[in-house]
Amino acid sequence: MKVQGRMFIWLSVFILAMAIVYGVWSKEPAGTTALFLAFGLSIMIGYYLAFTARRVDTGAQDNKDADVADDAGELGFFSPHSWQPLALGVGASLAFLGVVFGWWLLYFSAPIILIGIWGWVFEYYRGENQNQ
Template sequence: MKIQGKLFIWLAVFILAIAVIYGVWSKEAAGTTALFMAFGLSIMIGFYLAFTAKRIDAGAQDNKEADVADDAGELGFFSPYSWWPLALGVGGALAFMGIVFGWWLMYFSTPIIVLGLFGWVFEYYRGETQNQ
């Protein structure tokens, strides 16, 4: 995880340099602001990864002598047949259409987003009788 932190910090330095050059050269506020925000996000991720790398054991990616098989193993649990991301996608699409067509559309998108979020988070906490 140490290398990922360094990569994001170097990316942040690059984005900062590009933001300054772009801001001076173009004198355009929206793009310059977006680049500075991208710098902020990259530096936050980089410092988080660098800070976390100090607290956990070194992984196979931190060892220059490691093989690909050294990092094999379970990566986590991913829900294979979940429909809740579709509900979140529909709710998010309606919310963004609400920005374009009218804020009244948020009244329809907010319950869909909340329902999809709660359904996805608590998908496996329904008890033994619900899964039969």
């Protein structure tokens, strides 16, 4: 995780430099704003990875003498089959289309997004996946 954190932090430094250069040369607000937002996202991810790397065990990717097999094993729990991301994707697509075609489309997308979030959060508290 340390390597990924450093990569994102250096990426954010590069994006910040490019945002400043682009803003000075082009005087175009949309692209400059997008680059500054990309800087913000990159620095948040880099800080999170660097902050988390100090609190977790050293992974094989942080050891220069590690083999590929050293990082084998269980990586975590992932839902084997869930329909909730599909509902969230459809709801988010409708919401973003609402920006293009009209804000009235948000009246249809908001309930779909809320149902998807509710279903995803409580997926393992009901039905066949309920924990005993």
